[in-house]
Amino acid sequence: MKVFIRFLLAMSLLGILVLAISCECPQPNIESMNPSSGPGGTIVEVVYSGGGISGTVVFDGADVETRTASNLGLGNILRFTVPYNATAGNKNVQVRSQGGTTPAVAFNVTGPGAVPIPALDGFAISRADGSEITVFGANFSTLSRVFIDGTEVDRYAGNSDPIRALPFDFVDNVIICQPATNLNQGSSYNVQVTNPGGVNSNILNITVPDRVCRMEFDALENIPVPDYYVWQNNTVNTFRRTYTECGWIIELAYGDTAVVDPQAGSAFSYADLYSFWQANANEPAAGYYMHGAFVTDGPAEAPRGVMFMNTGSVPSLPAADFREGFACFWDDFAVYADRPQKYFRTTLHEAGHGFNLYHSDQSANQTVMTATNILDAGWHCYFSNVSCTHLESHSLTDVAPGGTAFGARTCH
Amino acid sequence: MKNVFIITFIILLSIFTIVMAQGNIKLNITAEKTEFLLGEPVIVYVTLTNTGNEPIRVSPEVAPEKDTYVYFITDPAGSTKRFGPVYVTEPDEIKTLAKNESVGGAARIFYGGQGYYFTEPGEYKVVVRYDEADSPPLMLSILEPRDEAEREQANLILDHPEVGLFLMLEGGDELADAHAQMETLNQKYPNSLLTAYVRYAQAKNYSVPARNFVIKKPRDADYQKAIEIFDTLKDKEIQLFYKVRSVNALSACLDKTGRKDEAKKVLEEFKSTLEAKKDMRQYLIDQIDMELNKTK
Numbered sequence: 001m002k003v004f005i006r007f008l009l010a011m012s013l014l015g016i017l018v019l020a021i022s023c024e025c026p027q028p029n030i031e032s033m034n035p036s037s038g039p040g041g042t043i044v045e046v047v048y049s050g051g052g053i054s055g056t057v058v059f060d061g062a063d064v065e066t067r068t069a070s071n072l073g074l075g076n077i078l079r080f081t082v083p084y085n086a087t088a089g090n091k092n093v094q095v096r097s098q099g100g101t102t103p104a105v106a107f108n109v110t111g112p113g114a115v116p117i118p119a120l121d122g123f124a125i126s127r128a129d130g131s132e133i134t135v136f137g138a139n140f141s142t143l144s145r146v147f148i149d150g151t152e153v154d155r156y157a158g159n160s161d162p163i164r165a166l167p168f169d170f171v172d173n174v175i176i177c178q179p180a181t182n183l184n185q186g187s188s189y190n191v192q193v194t195n196p197g198g199v200n201s202n203i204l205n206i207t208v209p210d211r212v213c214r215m216e217f218d219a220l221e222n223i224p225v226p227d228y229y230v231w232q233n234n235t236v237n238t239f240r241r242t243y244t245e246c247g248w249i250i251e252l253a254y255g256d257t258a259v260v261d262p263q264a265g266s267a268f269s270y271a272d273l274y275s276f277w278q279a280n281a282n283e284p285a286a287g288y289y290m291h292g293a294f295v296t297d298g299p300a301e302a303p304r305g306v307m308f309m310n311t312g313s314v315p316s317l318p319a320a321d322f323r324e325g326f327a328c329f330w331d332d333f334a335v336y337a338d339r340p341q342k343y344f345r346t347t348l349h350e351a352g353h354g355f356n357l358y359h360s361d362q363s364a365n366q367t368v369m370t371a372t373n374i375l376d377a378g379w380h381c382y383f384s385n386v387s388c389t390h391l392e393s394h395s396l397t398d399v400a401p402g403g404t405a406f407g408a409r410t411c412h
Numbered sequence: 413m414k415n416v417f418i419i420t421f422i423i424l425l426s427i428f429t430i431v432m433a434q435g436n437i438k439l440n441i442t443a444e445k446t447e448f449l450l451g452e453p454v455i456v457y458v459t460l461t462n463t464g465n466e467p468i469r470v471s472p473e474v475a476p477e478k479d480t481y482v483y484f485i486t487d488p489a490g491s492t493k494r495f496g497p498v499y500v501t502e503p504d505e506i507k508t509l510a511k512n513e514s515v516g517g518a519a520r521i522f523y524g525g526q527g528y529y530f531t532e533p534g535e536y537k538v539v540v541r542y543d544e545a546d547s548p549p550l551m552l553s554i555l556e557p558r559d560e561a562e563r564e565q566a567n568l569i570l571d572h573p574e575v576g577l578f579l580m581l582e583g584g585d586e587l588a589d590a591h592a593q594m595e596t597l598n599q600k601y602p603n604s605l606l607t608a609y610v611r612y613a614q615a616k617n618y619s620v621p622a623r624n625f626v627i628k629k630p631r632d633a634d635y636q637k638a639i640e641i642f643d644t645l646k647d648k649e650i651q652l653f654y655k656v657r658s659v660n661a662l663s664a665c666l667d668k669t670g671r672k673d674e675a676k677k678v679l680e681e682f683k684s685t686l687e688a689k690k691d692m693r694q695y696l697i698d699q700i701d702m703e704l705n706k707t708k
Contacts, residue, residue, distance in 0.1 A: 262630035263621040270499060271583030272623040278586065279625035303501030309525040322525060346502070353500045359479045371480060372502040373471055405525035407482075407496025 025099030026050040033093060033105050034168070040084040041113030043141055044093070045069075045168045048076050052098025059083065059107070060091040067142045068157045069165040079157075079171060081141040084113050084196060118144055118193040118201035124240040125249045128212040130183030132160060134176045135191055136236050137201065146177045147192045154178040162254050170229045173236040185210040185249070209244055211392070213401060214251045214287055215351070218280040219294035221258040223330045226292075230344040230381070237381035242348050242368065246383050247392025248355075255280055257294075267297040268329070273306060277325040288400040290354045291325045292347065298329035304372065305329065305346040307353035309406060321402040326350035338377075345379060346372075352387065354401050356409045361387045436464025439547035441540045444651050444692060447553045451566035451606050452522075453579060454530055455653040456483075456550060457695045458540050459516035462509035470542070471503045472515035476524070478503040482541045483521050486549075488534025496525035498580045516695050518653045523576035530554050531570055565606045568593045579609065583617040586626035608648040612658055615641035619661045635665040652689065655682070656696045660703045667707065676707040 028051030033044060046057060057066045057080040069077035078095060088111045092104035116139035124134040133153075135146060146153050156176040157166060166174055175193065183189060185208050193201040219225045226239045243250045259280065263272075273293065281291040298304065307326040328346045333339040348368045362370035367384040383391065390411065391399060398409040438461040448454055458474040458481060471480040476497045483495035507515055521538065522530055530536060533556040537549045557563035569575045574590035584590060594614060597607045618638040622631045642662035650658075659682040666675035683700045686693050 259625075261623070262625075262628075263623050263632075266621050268623070269581070269583050269620055271581040271585070271617070272625075273499075274577075274581060274584060275586050275623060275625045279628075299501075303504070306499050306501050308499040309496075349502075350500075353479075359503075360482075371471065371478075373473075373504055373506040374469070405496045406500060407494045407524070408526060 025052045025097070027100050028052075028055065028095055028097045028102045030093070030095060030102045030105045033107065036106070037108035037110060038082065039110050039113035040082050040086040041115065041141065042082045043168075043171050044080055044082060044107065046078045046080070046093065046095060048078070048095045048097065048102055050097075050099060051076070051095065051102075054078075055095040055097035058092075058094040058096055058101065060086070063096075065143055067155070069168070070157055070163070075165075077165070079142050079168070081143045082107065082109060082113070084115050086112060088112075115195050115197050115199045117199055118195050120191060120193055120201045120204040121235065122241055122245060123191065123204065123206050124238055124244040125183065125208055126160070126240050126251070128185070128249050128251055130179065130185065130208055132156070132176065132178060133183060133191075134174060134238070134241070135193065135204070136174055136241060137193065138173060139195070139201075140172050140175055140193060141195065142171065143196050144175060145194045146175055147194065148177075148179055148183075148189050150190075151180050153180055162252060164228075167229060170236055174229065183208045185212075209247045209249045209392070211247050211396070211400070212249045212251060212287065213243075213290055214253060214284055215290045215292055216253045216255050216282060217257065217292045217294065218255040218259060218276070219257045220261050220296055223257075223294045223296065224340075224343070225254065225257050225294050226344065226347050227252055228340075228344070230341055232341050232345075232381050233378065235381065237344070239344070239347060239351075242381055242383065243351075243391075246388040255282060261296065264296075267299060268295050268327075269299055270306070270308070273308060273325075273327050276327070277308065281325065283324070288396075288402060289324060290351060290401045292351065293325065293327040295327055295329060297331045298327075303329070304332045304342070305350035307350045307406070322405045323354045323356060323401045323403070326354050345381065348381065352383070353406065355391055355399055356404065356406060357383075357387050357390060358407075361390060435543075435545060436462055436466070436468055437470070437542060437545040438463045439540055439542055439545050441538060441547040441550045442691075443550060443552060444653070446551065447555055448530065449562065449566070449605060450530075450533055450554055450557055451569040453520065453609055453651070453654070454522040454552065455651050456519050456521055456538055456540070457516060457692070458519060458547070459514050459694075460509075460542055461514040462511055465511055467508050467510050469506055469508050470515060472505050472507045472517065473503045474515075474517040474519050474540070476519055476521060477501050480542065481519065483519065484539045484541065485521065485529050486537040486539075487529075488532065488536065492537075493526065493529065495521050495529060498524055498577065518695055520580065520653075523580050527573050528570050528576055533557075561601065562604075565597060565601050565604055568597055569606060569610075575610070578617075579613050582613050583620065583622060585617070585622045585624040585629065585631060605649060608645055608650050609654065611641050612645055612650065612654050615645070616657070616661055619665050633665075633668070635669045638662075638665045639669070652686070652692050652696060656686070656699050660699060663703055663707065672707065676704070679704045679707065 028048050030048050032047045054074045064080045067079045068075045086109045090106040093107045094104050095102045118139045120137040122136040126132045188207045191204045217225050230237050240250050276293050305328045333342045357369045359371040366379040394411040397403040398411045440459045443456050462468050474481045479500050486492040533554050536552045539549050540547045572593045574587045575593050578584045578590040594610045601607045615638045618634040621633045645658050663675040663679050
């Protein structure tokens with residue numbers, strides 16, 4: 001299936017390339033620029049129309065290193081960093097693309113900027129073959145370079161599998177990369193980020209997890225589906241990051257993310273959830289598997305998430321076993337100002353139950369498995385030491401989805 | 413003299429151990445009855461009391477699905493299992509208990525993630541744990557079927573996990589095997605106690621819409637059908653836990669069909685019945701009151 005998807009992707013790219021070469025493109029035009037002023041080092045996003053399938057930013061008459069928001073290196077959303085040594089005053093910003101160069105838009109440089117020291121604080125591996133790594137931290141820019149064991153790696157603009165753009169809000173905190181050679185499960189590497197002028201970050205020593213779980217997400221139409229980026233406690237978090245840091249590579253696959261709700265407006269019952277799982281989960285032939293359902297209002301008792309077991313005979317899932325499904329309810333957070341954060345946290349938490357984690361595996365720091373009823377605003381997106389030890393070192397029978405029933409694990 | 417000293421020491425050590433283990437929390441577990449039919453849903457009731465001098469914050473939700481109160485079931489052969497629920501949801505409430513204040517509620521522990529827990533006749537022991545505190549054991553007897561008819565009824569439930577799943581989910585239109593067994597129970601044993609529990613779950617299922625993504629046959633709630641079935645349960649000797657749930661669901665169905673006065677009346681009548689059950693009212697009266705509030 002994955003090979004087929006990549007084949008389709010390659011064909012699409014080829015098509016786009018053919019289109020690009022043969023394009024009689026209209027004159028490009030800058031539609032927006034954000035921000036429109038700032039010192040040297042400001043990261044700017046430019047959206048243009050017309051032109052071709054990609055472009056290069058021209059700043060004050062010179063090409064600057066340009067990144068696209070899309071992982072394909074294509075698209076009409078471009079990002080660049082204002083040169084650190086830019087002098088104060090209005091500078092012309094243009095985009096050169098097929099079909100010409102846009103009229104200039106003024107960017108007001110308020111003065112030169114100092115190159116910040118980048119800081120690394122986490123990572124995520126998104127594919128079992130080790131072909132993609134995301135690093136997290138602060139003070140990154142479009143000019144930052146990433147080195148693994150001293151070798152520079154290619155930067156992606158956004159995630160692959162599934163392909164998603166990196167939101168502009170996180171461009172200084174997240175870099176997605178393709179290592180020169182695939183990272184090996186169980187091996188350790190030194191990761192470092194370097195900003196212009198050789199300003200280096202701390203070295204982050206990482207160990208690539210050797211446990212892999214494929215997660216398939218299905219959702220009702222218009223319900224957000226992870227993986228996305230969430231700020232909490234001054235840290236950028238993703239679903240994959242939380243699990244990678246406790247020994248698991250989460251391979252994400254999207255099933256149907258626009259399931260039509262046949263009873264829209266009524267709350268989901270537990271029976272509805274069970275049928276959603278049975279109808280939409282596509283269990284792979286091998287490996288560890290979990291299914292996430294993202295739906296609307298939950299049952300009347302108002303849980304915000306559920307982990308459910310397979311105990312009946314599930315005709316559509318003959319190989320299904322314990323702890324392979326969970327659900328999160330988007331609308332149950334409607335009244336909260338931090339709805340995306342709570343929804344994200346619930347997703348982490350319910351999947352945690354799928355890995356046979358208990359509420360009693362929480363810690364005083366309000367970590368992922370802390371029961372919802374005792375959370376306050378200071379909760380964290382990481383697992384407690386007890387949870388993490390379970391995830392990364394207890395027997396796969398007790399940890400991995402499909403193993404022992406919830407509550408029946410032999411480890412403590 | 414030496415023996416007296418040793419015995420006294422052991423007793424003191426035991427008391428000390430209990431106090432250390434349970435801290436300021438006293439847990440108690442009980443049931444409406446101590447004898448259950450084979451295949452009958454087992455409902456237990458838990459009370460948590462603050463025995464310390466300082467207020468404590470506790471989760472008042474005792475259902476095992478909330479994964480805060482943990483249940484251990486020892487079967488007649490002496491094997492103990494931690495009860496694992498069919499699904500795990502999030503506890504929503506937190507309550508501060510002053511000295512000597514209690515919270516309590518009901519827990520369904522007959523069917524979970526490992527299937528049925530009371531699968532054979534005999535003596536079972538149930539203990540509930542909250543944090544570090546354990547309750548004294550509750551002893552329950554699962555009765556030997558008195559005849560072949562009772563045994564067949566039990567088998568129609570215990571040999572079929574989907575029936576347990578249906579009883580726990582209180583729904584599941586696509587659970588074909590469950591429906592087949594429940595239909596047999598309805599046809600062959602329409603007046604039996606076990607069938608009454610099944611009929612409760614069927615009525616509850618009819619009282620809400622079903623999405624049924626599996627065979628893509630969504631269904632609207634059938635309030636009239638639910639009301640008819642709930643009405644047949646009024647004189648059945650099902651456990652109060654199910655009586656309360658039946659009355660609440662019946663009231664909701666009556667309300668949805670415009671029979672608001674009747675909706676209120678069934679709740680008020682049942683509340684006065686429940687008031688007389690001094691041992692059980694504390695666990696269930698809140699649920700009736702909540703439903704009554706909705707009718708105002």
